[in-house]
Amino acid sequence: MKKPQTINEYKTWLKSELGFRISGADRQYYYSVAKAMREQLLASDFWCDLSPTLERFDGQYLSKTGYQLLESLDPPDILVKPFDSFLLKTYRKNVINNMRWSDQISPPSGGWITPENWFSEINDIIRTLFVVRYLDGVEFLAESIEELASQHGVSCTVSYEAKETGYYAAHLDIMLDCEIPDRYWGTARILSTIEFQITTQVQELIRRLLHRRYEIERKSQPSTSVKGWQWDYNNQQFTLNYMGHLLHYVEGMIMQLRDA
């Protein structure tokens, strides 16, 4: 079986091979579930406590370093991943990044991601972004939120992302027990993951520039060019990716100067 090469081929493949027909009803249901998840995060004790606690974190960082931690003390917006981006992510996990599917069709290590399990398997349907002023603020805030989550008995896993493409941020996977509308009847309970991202002001600026390109890039298979983007200095990808790395390095240098 040939791997689907586009999102439309992926939809056809989902229907023919796994028996799931993706229609506008799935899109509508997705937003209904996402709305329920978002509302439950906003109503959770953890989030209600986190919003006012940001000021305390900022004060602790200020007394430790002499500088402010956050760009804004207001709680960040809670965003819902658009359905098209969500479906694209399942395509990446099932097909593009599925190294077990070479000659013969084979599911990824955790099994196929389908409408039956994708609300539990995809970790950033609901996400938010905290923006800090300095590079060391990423780790400081990540640890502070992790500790607060622990106090509330909420599972929180921190990872520090450093991608080849120049993306740098801390990701916190917050587990939330959610009551969501069932596809057909009443409600169902799932354990879903909410993603908190923490990055610096400078990286945030770059990621805004990169976002649109990432979406286009992710819709296609990885480049099979022998040379790779690292040698294609006329390509926009070369400029943007290295700008991400360069700025991360500069932010590290700023830290050394600041704390000298």
Place this chain on the structure above:
Amino acid sequence: MEERFRHYLEEISLPVELYDKVENILRIFAQLSSETVEQIFVSEYLKPDGSREYESLWCFSRNLALEATDFVVGNEISVMRLIQIAFLVIRKKHYDFTQSQNNSELYIEYDPSVVDRAGYLKASGTNCDHLKNVALRYLAPRSD
């Protein structure tokens, strides 16, 4: 708002504070089309505590269907020509498609033939009878 619409909203226990929203959406429909709204429907499902979670508000006229998605807090409205409905799925639970009971549930999924505007409507309790009427009158595939 017409009295029969108000009765319907009372029957499905929609909070009175939301009636203004319904009226506002009916006004928008009147601005968008000269057709008269014949029927309204609120898609909803039952929560474990027995209360209803209201999703979208629908307004049906002879040829048009307006959907106010997530109308309790949302602001998105879409309008569809009913003539394009070509595919219908009916799922029912504790419901004989004649007379609803308190524990009845009904799910209707529709799919227009030419555009990707498929969607669904849900109902519980006596609202199932209203959804059945909506499905039979407006969403059942037509041959014309």
